[in-house]
Amino acid sequence: MPDAHGLLHRLRRRPESWLLAVIVLACIVLGLLTPNFLTLSNAVDLLESYSVQAIMALGLFVVLVSGGIDISFAATASVAQYVAALMASSLGLPAFVCIAIGLLVGVALGAINAALIHYLRITSIIATIATMSVYFSFLMYFTGGRSIYSLPDWWVTRVTFWQTETADGYLVRITLPIVVFAIASVLTWLVMNRTAIGRQLYALGGNPEAARRIGANIAALHFFAYGFLGFMAALAGLLQAHRVAESVPNALFGGELAVLSAVVLGGASLMGGIGTVPGVLCGIVLLAILQNGLNLLGVSPYFFQIVIGLVILVSTAVTTLSARSGRRYRLAHKEPARG
Amino acid sequence: MAERAAHPDGGLGSLMATLRTGLPGGAIGLPLLLVALVAGFSLFVPQFATIGTLQSFMYQIPMLGLLSLAMVVPLLSGGLNLAIIATANQSALLMAWIMTATMPAEPGGATVALVIVGALLAGLALCVVIGLLTGAFVAYTGVHPILVTLGTKSLLDGISIYLTRGTVISGIPPIYAEIGNMTFLGLPATFIVFALAAFVLAVLLQRTPFGITVVMAGSNIEATRYSAIDTRRTLIGVYLVSSILCFVASTVMLATFNSASAGYAQSFLLVTILAAVLGGVDPFGGFGKVSGLLVALAILQVISSGFNQLGLSNHLTVAIWGLVLIAVMAVQTLRASGFFSFGGSGKA
Numbered sequence: 001m002p003d004a005h006g007l008l009h010r011l012r013r014r015p016e017s018w019l020l021a022v023i024v025l026a027c028i029v030l031g032l033l034t035p036n037f038l039t040l041s042n043a044v045d046l047l048e049s050y051s052v053q054a055i056m057a058l059g060l061f062v063v064l065v066s067g068g069i070d071i072s073f074a075a076t077a078s079v080a081q082y083v084a085a086l087m088a089s090s091l092g093l094p095a096f097v098c099i100a101i102g103l104l105v106g107v108a109l110g111a112i113n114a115a116l117i118h119y120l121r122i123t124s125i126i127a128t129i130a131t132m133s134v135y136f137s138f139l140m141y142f143t144g145g146r147s148i149y150s151l152p153d154w155w156v157t158r159v160t161f162w163q164t165e166t167a168d169g170y171l172v173r174i175t176l177p178i179v180v181f182a183i184a185s186v187l188t189w190l191v192m193n194r195t196a197i198g199r200q201l202y203a204l205g206g207n208p209e210a211a212r213r214i215g216a217n218i219a220a221l222h223f224f225a226y227g228f229l230g231f232m233a234a235l236a237g238l239l240q241a242h243r244v245a246e247s248v249p250n251a252l253f254g255g256e257l258a259v260l261s262a263v264v265l266g267g268a269s270l271m272g273g274i275g276t277v278p279g280v281l282c283g284i285v286l287l288a289i290l291q292n293g294l295n296l297l298g299v300s301p302y303f304f305q306i307v308i309g310l311v312i313l314v315s316t317a318v319t320t321l322s323a324r325s326g327r328r329y330r331l332a333h334k335e336p337a338r339g
Numbered sequence: 340m341a342e343r344a345a346h347p348d349g350g351l352g353s354l355m356a357t358l359r360t361g362l363p364g365g366a367i368g369l370p371l372l373l374v375a376l377v378a379g380f381s382l383f384v385p386q387f388a389t390i391g392t393l394q395s396f397m398y399q400i401p402m403l404g405l406l407s408l409a410m411v412v413p414l415l416s417g418g419l420n421l422a423i424i425a426t427a428n429q430s431a432l433l434m435a436w437i438m439t440a441t442m443p444a445e446p447g448g449a450t451v452a453l454v455i456v457g458a459l460l461a462g463l464a465l466c467v468v469i470g471l472l473t474g475a476f477v478a479y480t481g482v483h484p485i486l487v488t489l490g491t492k493s494l495l496d497g498i499s500i501y502l503t504r505g506t507v508i509s510g511i512p513p514i515y516a517e518i519g520n521m522t523f524l525g526l527p528a529t530f531i532v533f534a535l536a537a538f539v540l541a542v543l544l545q546r547t548p549f550g551i552t553v554v555m556a557g558s559n560i561e562a563t564r565y566s567a568i569d570t571r572r573t574l575i576g577v578y579l580v581s582s583i584l585c586f587v588a589s590t591v592m593l594a595t596f597n598s599a600s601a602g603y604a605q606s607f608l609l610v611t612i613l614a615a616v617l618g619g620v621d622p623f624g625g626f627g628k629v630s631g632l633l634v635a636l637a638i639l640q641v642i643s644s645g646f647n648q649l650g651l652s653n654h655l656t657v658a659i660w661g662l663v664l665i666a667v668m669a670v671q672t673l674r675a676s677g678f679f680s681f682g683g684s685g686k687a
């Protein structure tokens with residue numbers, strides 16, 4: 001029934017729309033309370049500092065859509081980063097080779113996860129908890145926890161694509177992490193919305209049996225989803241070393257839950273089959289502006305974790321309850337689950 | 340008929356089948372693995388097969404064991420409680436704060452006892468409230484327990500860190516630590532607490548209507564609801580029991596560390612899941628026993644102590660734990676998919 005009500009209903013059904021409303025509201029409140037919040041330089045700084053987490057979130061989103069979950073991606077990012085750093089600092093290999101090896105390591109570790117989950121039928125959360133322990137503990141064992149500070153110039157030199165000075169004298173720069181983040185977002189969106197593999201991933205997450213019966217290659221889909229996350233994690237790991245100009249084995253470790261909550265906050269379902277790239281980006285943005293806004297307000301950083309907890313509880317409850325009424329609406333109007 | 344029953348293969352097969360249904364999740368292999376590990380370490384590590392090793396086991400197992408019990412109950416119901424460490428730490432912090440803040444300068448014996456009992460009651464009350472709220476949230480919103488407890492974990496950790504500014508609360512009454520380190524008949528008090536809790540939980544899960552509804556809900560919550568069982572009450576009970584076990588864990592933590600902090604035992608979270616799954620608890624819910632968990636805890640502890648005495652890194656131990664978990668899950672899958680019989684548990 002494509003009438004005037006249709007658009008309104010569709011907007012209300014999409015979790016991103018209320019998320020966007022919350023973001024706008026938070027921006028208005030924080031903008032009124034702190035003069036520095038709604039400035040271009042603050043926004044760009046925020047974008048750059050959250051780019052690493054956002055890239056991992058895009059990869060995790062693909063796995064969640066396929067109906068799985070992965071806890072090991074931060075460990076994967078650390079391993080990929082360290083291996084590449086070792087290649088660059090000790091062996092002095094050229095940039096292209098180091099980056100390629102780092103990304104390959106990420107894809108390989110993701111493929112191990114996929115193999116365990118697909119061929120040995122281990123529940124994804126248990127398998128990736130196990131591989132997280134294995135990847136990270138071996139990394140700490142073999143490196144002894146030592147950091148690599150002697151990264152080559154090509155890795156740590158800041159790349160600025162465009163810069164301008166604002167009226168009040170702040171420098172606004174579009175840097176490499178922002179550009180990579182933008183490319184990763186577009187790439188993920190294209191894969192999930194414009195390719196057969198993306199469609200099949202949604203099908204797999206929505207109903208594995210149905211996906212099997214329409215002839216989807218389930219093994220290939222598993223390897224693609226976890227391999228894609230491994231690739232994104234490695235990319236994020238390389239970028240993180242670029243930003244801080246060193247490779248610390250345990251720098252990224254422990255950030256898994258923040259990334260996971262951002263993705264889920266953005267409307268991706270832990271049950272699979274549901275979620276959009278704009279939703280994931282909204283989730284990251286909301287967490288970022290909450291943290292930044294509270295900082296600018298001078299609220300103790302200790303308080304932030306309480307806020308994250310409340311945000312997760314409230315947002316998941318609202319999402320689940322609204323999804324329930326959305327489903328009722330779909331049944332009543334005989335609309336397909338996803339357009 | 341009699342001939343078929345006497346057939347050696349059929350007899351062995353049916354015996355295996357009986358054993359397997361009696362000990363789900365490949366629990367027959369676990370005691371064998373334990374024996375093999377103990378024998379192996381005894382051969383290669385000179386100091387391993389001594390009473391001293393056994394005693395250090397009994398001091399090390401209770402904290403991880405109690406937290407694993409707190410994880411097993413939600414796992415059986417098909418959920419997960421990521422907030423166990425945060426709950427135990429917050430309870431320990433509250434008890435430590437009450438003990439240090441309300442103790443008069445020169446207390447008499449009765450006053451000390453009163454303060455300690457008061458602190459314990461407050462800790463228990465806190466855990467009961469946390470458990471009831473978590474359970475109600477899971478039961479009434481239908482949000483997946485991973486998410487709910489991720490939220491409560493963040494919330495509880497945040498409140499603990501915010502209130503303590505990340506510091507450690509120490510200076511609890513010496514008598515509390517003394518009782519905690521006492522031994523009865525050679526058994527540490529903390530180990531007795533753990534053994535009692537494990538026994539009570541085993542009875543609760545295997546011999547009471549509540550235990551049966553938990554396992555039913557873990558197998559198929561819809562079917563359980565249609566059998567006229569109030570699944571919401573069951574879920575609230577699950578997280579209540581889990582939280583109360585966190586309280587017991589917090590009393591042991593307080594006696595072990597003589598202090599409380601928001602950061603203690605954080606690395607145990609994944610190990611508790613590992614122990615439960617290794618012990619044959621189905622991560623989808625519905626199957627598993629306390630006895631399996633106990634064997635799994637012993638295996639993990641033997642690996643950790645053995646490697647420690649061999650002088651290997653702690654990180655390597657964690658890596659081996661992960662590999663053991665993967666191996667056990669792999670064996671279970673291979674067994675279900677045709678090593679012994681056709682089909683097996685079809686759940687992916």
